[in-house]
Amino acid sequence: MLDFEFYNPTRIVFGKGTVAQLDRLVPADARVLVLFGGESARRTGTLDEVKSALGGRELREFGGIEPNPTYETLMRAVELIRSEKLDFLLAVGGGSVIDGTKFVAAAVRFDGDPWAILEGHGAGVTDALPFGSVLTLPATGSEMNSGAVITRKATHAKLAFMSPHVFPRFSILDPTKTYTLPPRQVANGVVDAFVHIIEQYLTYPVSAPVQDRFAEGLLQTLVEIGPKALAEAGNYEVRANLMWTATLALNGLIGAGVPQDWATHMIGHELTARHGIDHARTLAIVLPSLLRERREAKRAKLLQYAERVWHITQGTEDERIEAAIARTETFFNGMGIKTRLSDYGLDAAAIDGIVSQLEAHGMVALGEQEEITPQVSRRILEAAL
Structure with a gap:
């Protein structure tokens, strides 16, 4: 730790x-x-x-x-x-x-x-x-x-x-x-909290099982209650657990003593600033492509995520990693949140502007290893088309 x-x-x-x-x-x-x-x-x-x-x-x-x-x-x-x-x-x-x-x-x-x-x-x-x-x-x-x-x-x-x-x-x-919130905002909230946890969890092992188990429990809770929060607007217990999970996702507790990523957020911020896409939806666009791009650097934690959050234990390591990323995308889509730039009317022409903004704001060495350069960010965005 x-x-x-x-x-x-x-x-x-x-x-x-x-x-x-x-x-x-x-x-x-x-x-x-x-x-x-x-x-x-x-x-x-x-x-x-x-x-x-x-x-x-x-x-x-x-x-x-x-x-x-x-x-x-x-x-x-x-x-x-x-x-x-x-x-x-x-x-x-x-x-x-x-x-x-x-x-x-x-x-x-x-x-x-x-x-x-x-x-x-x-x-x-x-x-x-x-x-x-x-x-x-x-x-x-x-x-x-x-x-x-x-x-x-x-x-x-x-x-x-x-x-x-x-x-x-x-x-x-x-x-x-929260009972009167539009479904779009509820879905955004679930995905936002989910990615907050991922940013602090899916990095590399540092012998911090307490933080890992906290994070995995919060992720499992969101997977369980996310669809219910959309379907049952007046369910007090569901909304109470969603509210508390979202708070715990970013109050500093699960991020104490572990490396943190936040590259998905930094890239997502530029999508929101330039194209007005909801913050949570930019995270759903960027995260799957980023995880695929960084699968070697994150291999150990991706395998842990596959087993402990999605209960994926069969197949080769690469197959389990890909299955976990695919299940993440399916979860986002099940919440009504699309995961491709094209879903929001953006094509390859938009990528230059986003990368230029990252460079202008000094976002040139992102991620827990500081290895996500503007060129890597470009590949992540291209893979998200």
């Missing part, structure tokens, strides 16, 4: 009716900005429930945070906070709203051009406004980690940052808040 430092200060408040706990979680004298995405938070009554729980606290609202939160929109929230002298943020939504809130929290107190937060991947963040979240879409794990991904529309740049200053103080997870 590799050396590691694990720190996660986020309080999780899980269960039905837990939005009411905001009254004890948010300081009584806080001047609160509630950040959310579209009108679904208002239409479903969640926003009114949040406002009721906050009682007499001074309150402002900021809506319109996009599914891929943009720097341009978020900077308007920064200006509002500064002008109104607000001092506590509350994200109500999924990972995009929470990611956006993290950036806003850091940008308000940042000395200099806030875009430098993204260019430096969070290295320059020394302070941030306190914030909490009310999660309505299980997918990204942003409710219990210190990372965020932000897009700048003007340059088609989609960059990530991390900082210990932007852990949520708390996150409320009420599975009933």
Whole structure:
């Protein structure tokens, strides 16, 4: 096992009716900005429930945070906070709203051009406004980690940052808040969480059976409950387990002491930034081709994945590896998520632009071995056509 430092200060408040706990979680004298995405938070009554729980606290609202939160929109929230002298943020939504809130929290107190937060991947963040979240879409794990991904529309740049200053103080997870989600968002959430686990698990062995077993259990859970989450919108136990699995997929626990990949995400980010494809769907496009491209470097873990997650034990090593990758593709397709660039109207002409963006953003040595060069990324994308 590799050396590691694990720190996660986020309080999780899980269960039905837990939005009411905001009254004890948010300081009584806080001047609160509630950040959310579209009108679904208002239409479903969640926003009114949040406002009721906050009682007499001074309150402002900021809506319109996009599914891929943009720097341009978020900077308007920064200006509002500064002008109104607000001092506590509350994200109500999924990972995009929470990611956006993290950036806003850091940008308000940042000395200099806030875009430098993204260019430096969070290295320059020394302070941030306190914030909490009310999660309505299980997918990204942003409710219990210190990372965020932000897009700048003007340059088609989609960059990530991390900082210990932007852990949520708390996150409320009420599975009933997921009942009204469109099937597309549920499917995206399952696949997003699945690939988060894969990025931390499918690398190379470092004698970390605890993390491996955690990861494999989470993957098996998603395989089991993913289709049920689509078919049974009001099944509390299914939605509760999906919500908690997505949180555990990226709260730092399964990634402690093991090598991590994240090349699928870096390539996928460029697909989203340039072509507007849902984040989870870009991961479903890239991952199978990446695993085939990197099958030798990942051989031992791919064989372990085949046996422990998909129960594939027959055939040669290469046959078992290919069967496991094929089963992964079948799982994604079964969730209604296509796995080819052509499924989204893209052909070989799109690849040059994606590779150029990877180079422009310094993504020239990706993966756990730092061996995925732009040329390798090109082969991965070509194989995904």
